[in-house]
Amino acid sequence: MTAYALAHLRKAPIHADVLEYLERIQATLAPFEGRFLVHGGTIDVLEGDWPGDLVIIEFPDLGKARSWYHSSTYQEIKPLRTRHLAGEVILVEGVETDHSSSQMAAELRQANGL
Template identity: 50%
Template sequence: MTAYAIARLQDVTMGPEIVEYLEKIDATLTPYGGRYLIHGGNTEVLEGSWQGDTIMLGFPSLEQARAWYRSEAYRRILPLRTANAVGDVILVGGVEKGHRGIDILG
């Protein structure tokens, strides 16, 4: 089942380290089937407050998403982001095609 890595980043310092991170991250995604679904873009807040940039990566499975995040290749570049941005990052499993809201009750 598909899975997603979702980040909400704030206070990003756009400098050489973030540029290097952006130049190298794509190569870390490829072995795990990861791809960008959202990368910044315009956000329309409908409820509550939402600040920062939203990034969402899609993976074929939660196992592959975890393996990417824990991979040596990604761990090498991760400090380039964490030293230059504040934010939250989560992994979440998707749902089967045809899932309905009421399905969580069963």
């Protein structure tokens, strides 16, 4: 099942380390079949606050996403980002193409006796 790496990164002044990180991250993704879906595009905040940028990277599955994040090639460049950009990073599994939120609700109702 497809998986995603999501990063919510706070805005900060551009730093040479961050530029180097941007120059090098693509090469870390290729061996794990990762590709950018969102990389700091325009954000239209509809509810709440969203201070910063969003990055979404797609992987074929959660195993490849985890392997990328923990790979020596990514860990080598990660400090170039983390020293200068605060934020959260998560890995999350996607849903099947036939996912139904109403079916999910029905299963939750049944499981919880509601």
